[in-house]
Amino acid sequence: MRLTSERRLDDGVLEHTFTLGDVPGILWTPGSVSGPVPLILLGHPGGLHRMHPRLVARARHSAADGFAAATIELPGSGDRPRSPALEEARADLRRALEAGEPVGDDIVDRLVLPLVGQAVPEWRTALDALLALPGIGGPVGYSGGVISVGTRLAAVEPRITAAVLFAGSFVPRAIFEEARRVTVPLHVLLQWDDEGNDRQAALDLFDAFGSKEKTLHANMGGHTGVPQFAGDAAAQFFARHLR
């Protein structure tokens, strides 16, 4: 891990950019801390520059609760090289949506499974590096989309102790099987009228998770309309499980 920049935000939070091999990432740490702090991995749909304002807002919220937060760029997004196969799957998805056709399992698999297959090991490598930093101690939470990435990460990575998952993307059938192996406390956010999301699939996925403590918070509005109080509830979930 190579730290590439550091700046202090107005509320004292330190924002560090880094690279891990050719994967760019960002780490936010609370302004004043004593001793190692828990860490929240911030998932997102790809495109760190585009997502930066929303990621910073989430990281500030985490820092206010005494947690560090970190994220890395997804494969094929932002400044990372495009994957021709992924671009083709995206184009097929767009065509299906524009034509009002159902999105077939084949498109979903081609869109999501390679992404999950590459992203999850990258997140785990990032976790190794982040937990080796002074001041970052764990426990570790995962927060956000892509829900298939979060699901596999929660299923295979024992250092994840709690996860907030955003139901807002297509989910391959294979991921439903992996969901049954997730046992950590889960807090799932669903936007009831999410235009790009299949509500029934999200409910089925929630049902599939093996976790004994799992909560679904469904709110009105579209994909980016998560209300402030829903964000606060997710923060309270982490406060319960990471402290």
Place this chain on the structure above:
Amino acid sequence: MRLTSERRLDDGVLEHTFTLGDVPGILWTPGSVSGPVPLILLGHPGGLHRMHPRLVARARHSAADGFAAATIELPGSGDRPRSPALEEARADLRRALEAGEPVGDDIVDRLVLPLVGQAVPEWRTALDALLALPGIGGPVGYSGGVISVGTRLAAVEPRITAAVLFAGSFVPRAIFEEARRVTVPLHVLLQWDDEGNDRQAALDLFDAFGSKEKTLHANMGGHTGVPQFAGDAAAQFFARHLR
């Protein structure tokens, strides 16, 4: 309204019993207040004596937030005269459940519609009397089951400004139509594995509510297993809407 007893609980909350005609009820007011306080109507499945410990716990929570709380006995429950038609519908329901048969619309209608038809006017009369007391000012929330009672009350009673509804009982088709006319902020609790509840019907009812702000909180466990943090979240909902 005739106040029939008053006692002070150990945390200072005042518990008053009362009767309204032949309907018994309970009012809890915060120990120390300045000026009129908001009021939460506590819905329940019937049987004030049996439900008393859980009602007191909810009322204490409300009082700690600065709210009064009140409840009345449901028709045909507790010390109130039994209704032969309701008892027959209950027996038919039990038979269907024990035989593992689907519960038909006819049974649900006979079980719930007369109850709603009698209980809602009683709740409104109680509201008249409670809001006339010194120290109770509104706004007013409704919290609890029977969800069909809460739905109609929220649809027809303009003094209800927010409602927490427990999805845990059978819902007649007619109530789905009334749900569309509900416009106040809603917070719906669903126990995902509720043995006596049809999950899909609960999700359909949530979808049917006309409210622009509505939130579904689904948690693991059976009918009486609502986790502490879900109760806290419902209290926060009222704190947002009744203060």
